[in-house]
Amino acid sequence: MGNYQAWNLEIEDRIATLTLKTNDLNVMDMPSLFELKDISESLDSNNDVWVIILQGNGKHFSSGVNFDILKKVNEITKEEFKNNMREMQSCFSAFENIKKPTIAKIQGFCMGGGFMLTQCCDFRIASEKTVFSIPLVKLGLTVLMGTSRITRNAGIAATNEIVMLGDKFNPEKAFQFNLITKIATPENLDETTKQLAKKFLQLPPKTISITKQIIRRGDKMTLEESLDLEIELQSSLLGTSDLMEAMDSFANQRKPIFSGN
Secondary structure (H helix, E strand, O other): OOOOOOEEEEEEOOEEEEEEOOOOOOOEOHHHHHHHHHHHHHHHHOOOOOEEEEEEOOOOOEOOEOHHHHHHHHOOOHHHHHHHHHHHHHHHHHHHOOOOOEEEEEOOEEEHHHHHHHOOOOEEEEEOOOEEEOOHHHHOOOOOOOHHHHHHHHOHHHHHHHHHHOOOEOHHHHHHOOOOOEEEOHHHHHHHHHHHHHHHHHOOHHHHHHHHHHHHHHOOOOHHHHHHHHHHHHHHHOOOHHHHHHHHHHHOOOOOOOOOO
């Protein structure tokens, strides 16, 4: 899978665990984002990976993007700024576009770009001691990595509060706003995340992949377009061994054993 400076990647029993490990606060810089893009493309094409856990090393998930990147906005042209931001955004989009289920395991500081990265995941489990924040307005900027990633989960009113004020908020508010899917105690965070990941090992991975695409892509389509998408993508499952295994195990009331084929 390659050697990475800012990330540690472990694959065990079809579960990939991707850990950000830049510094104590897991601040992301451009090289770490480019690595994320490369890793995302590798994970997406790796048939031995059925589910991905994203986490930060140590006490914190990530406090965001390196401040030095933000300080340079007044030192470059508008075109350079636009190009730089597009490159950064493409790295997050590459991770979000992985066709496999992704789970963010969140603890400590989860702020700015770190918070936005969690919104690229399908599931987000947070320690009850996590501190969230999108503070960019206080630096004279706004969200750089996709404001709509917040809006699609939380709605406009909640996004107004989170983004326009830039205040810190706790896991209870994040859960209330649908920005996380579950809260766990610090002691149970690892186990809670692992148990969710293991559920996908009992499901046919190609079907899960197609289901994720239908949900993600269909949300941006008309109903008629999304209905066509369901038919088109599911037709690729015909004749696969996992579909036959699913049908046979259901008919015979036994636990299925999926191969990914």
